[in-house]
Amino acid sequence: MKFNNIKLFLTIGLVTLFSVSCEQYFEPTTTIDETTALANESDVQTVTIGTYALLINDNYTTSGHYLMEYPSDEIAQGQISSNDLTRLYRYTHINTSSHATAYWSQAYKVIAAANKVIAFVSNDASDELKQLKGENLFLRAMVHFNLVRMFGRPYPQNSGDNPGVPILREGVTDEELLTISRSSVKDVYDFVIADLESAAALMGSTKTNIYGSKEVAYALLSKIYLFKEDNTNALKYANLVIDSGRYSLLSSSDLPNYFKKTPESNTETIFAIRHTNVQIAGIGTMYISSDQAGNPLGQGVSGWAELYASKKYIDFIGQHPEDIRKSFIIPYVVDGTLQYNQKLTPATPMYYIDKFTLQDNVINAASPVYLRxxxxxxxxxxxxxxxxxxxxxxxxxxxxxxxxxxxxxxxxxxxxxxxxxxxxxxxxxxxxxxxxxxxxxxxxxxxxxxxxxxxxxxxxxxxxxxxxxxxxxxxxxxxxRVVYYIPQAEINQNSNLIQNP
Known part of the structure; x- marks a missing residue:
């Protein structure tokens, strides 16, 4: 977690994000690194857009998805992978996991970038600046919450009194970064709840679902309180989101197109990490190989197609053949015969997953949905x-x-x-x-x-x-192993980071 040697260049570069509030594309060309003081609202806006851009990096979006989804019983890995994916899937984690290390590093870069704005903007600033501060508080909370889920034990175990992750507040010095310890799971939850409550008070409801807003903060609060087993507050914040009227479920007829839509055109999405069609996330490539019409192809044609919907999930959803959600699964059939990945014994049936492809009909293009x-x-x-x-x-x-x-x-x-x-x-x-x-x-x-x-x-x-x-x-x-090891590279820099057993 040593940031003094890492220049956090908070700029879009090749990344372009769309802002509905200004009805234009932001293409900042000014590079603001961690040593540069913010001077005005324009600087704050530039840094904030750059912080969203950090989420698009594969180290955050793709590695984060692997860490969250691959240990589940929804998917089946059809063959041994040459990188860390097999260990994530099999629960044979190591302390040098490439994906855990990449995610941890990128997550704290996002937090450090958000802290720059949080420290600069006072709570009595202009409405525009307060909105931007609220967005950064939301981003800081979201990333801390993800980290504590991955590297800290579930909150109900010992009521949160287990090691969580380091809390990175604004104003932490370089020297403190090298000695910061893991806070308890409870303390991390309390921190992110306070951030989200502050964020909701600062933000409005005008920005689209690729940015933070009051309702986005409420939605994440409802999830965090549920994870904390505070069901009364989970209910309270879920009601605030639902009753806001900002979002509506897609119709039955439109549901199969859910993940092919851009977030801004999707009434059900609350927050998504916006990828344009040239910013291809690596998520979909592992789940499917298809043409632009969605027809399944062999492995390696348009994607690796090494992980499939599990037979358990297929059987469960198959109890009701009319279930529209079956459209998110595409059996790889050749001449009327379901194909099996023969690299295992017994072989794995190849049911492709198409939740991460064909945004605007571009193969493997998708904007991962975080809250809906x-x-x-x-x-x-x-x-x-x-x-x-x-x-x-x-x-x-x-x-x-x-x-x-x-x-x-x-x-x-x-x-x-x-x-x-x-x-x-x-x-x-x-x-x-x-x-x-x-x-x-x-x-x-x-x-x-x-x-x-x-x-x-x-x-x-x-x-x-x-x-x-x-x-x-x-x-x-x-x-x-329901949680990951703290990356050994971080422990090597900071001996106060105690490893998970």
């Missing part, structure tokens, strides 16, 4: 289920199921939930599995609810077993 309205409805449903408000919880689950094209007995009632031997909380978590698959939610939903991650389908996780044809893997929420 369906997630908030399901956060509200989970909070209500845990508070005993079962009717309200079922109503929100059924709203998502109806949008997905489900009808009749597929719509939940207290009676059919009981008859199926399920609980209201259980059907909420199942709906999150169906709706938010491949978006980086699953393992956190399991582990924070003290549930194991269970695989019993072909994939490289079988290589952990003897014999390797045994496809079962169970990872308990108390397993040491």
């Amino acid at each position: 309205l369906a997630d908030i409805y399901l956060i509200r449903a989970e909070a209500n289920a845990k508070l005993g408000n079962t009717a309200a919880a079922i109503t929100d689950v059924n709203l998502i199921r109806t949008r997905a094209g489900l009808t009749g007995t597929a719509i939940y009632t207290p009676a059919n939930i009981t008859a199926a031997g399920k609980t209201v909380l259980g059907v909420v978590l199942e709906e999150r599995y169906l709706e938010l698959a491949f978006e980086g939610h699953r393992v956190y939903d399991l582990f924070r609810n003290n549930l194991p991650m269970e695989r019993n389908y072909p994939g490289t996780h079988a290589q952990n077993n003897t014999p390797t044809t045994d496809t079962h893997q169970s990872v308990l929420p108390t397993d040491p």
Whole structure:
């Protein structure tokens, strides 16, 4: 985490971001590094745009997705990868993980950049400057929250009294950076909640969903409180987002196009990391190989296509063939026959995932969605289920199921939930599995609810077993490897960073 030798050039460079509030493209050419003092609103705007640009870097977006999604039971890895991806998938993490190291480094660059604006802008500044300060507070909170989920244990374990990650506040000196310790998970949560509350008070509701706004801060607060098991506040902030009227679920007919839309044209997206069609994130290349019409092709044609929707997920969503969300999965079929990746025994069925490709019909172009309205409805449903408000919880689950094209007995009632031997909380978590698959939610939903991650389908996780044809893997929420090691490169610079066991 040593920043004194890293010049944080906060400029777009080749990156171009669109600002609806100014109705123009920002293309700043002034380079403002970490040693340059901010002087005016123009400088603050330039730095803020540069901070958003730091999110687009593969070290943040792509490595972050790998770290959040690959340990889940939604996907199956079809072959051993030459880089760190197999270890992420199999839970055989190492302290020199390339993706964990890359994400940690890039995340703290984002935080350091945000701190520059946070320190400069007073809370009684102009409305324009307060908006920009609020956006940077949101970015700082979001990144700290992601870090503490990856490198700190789930909050419910020991009520947050486990090592989290270092909190990087504004005004920290170079000398302090080299001695900063890990704060507890609880302290990190408290810090990000305070940042988001301040951000919401400073920001308005006019910017589009590729920037921070009051409702974006509320949405992240609802998620953080849910993770903290403060269900009353999770419900409060979910209601603020839903009742704002700023967002609406896509229609059933438009749902298959969700991830092909640009964020600004998507009424359901609350916050996304905007990529233009020339800023190709590496996420989709691992999940699919297709032509511009979305027709599946062989591995390596337009993508590596090495990770697939798991047989577990396919079977679960297949219980209702009419479920529109099946459109996000494309079986690779040749001459009417489903293809299998033969590099494992047993071989893995090749069900491609197309949530990260074909933005504006450009192969592998996508703008990763961080917060969306369906997630908030399901956060509200989970909070209500845990508070005993079962009717309200079922109503929100059924709203998502109806949008997905489900009808009749597929719509939940207290009676059919009981008859199926399920609980209201259980059907909420199942709906999150169906709706938010491949978006980086699953393992956190399991582990924070003290549930194991269970695989019993072909994939490289079988290589952990003897014999390797045994496809079962169970990872308990108390397993040491549900979190990543602190990158050894950071510990080498700062001996106060205590390693995870």
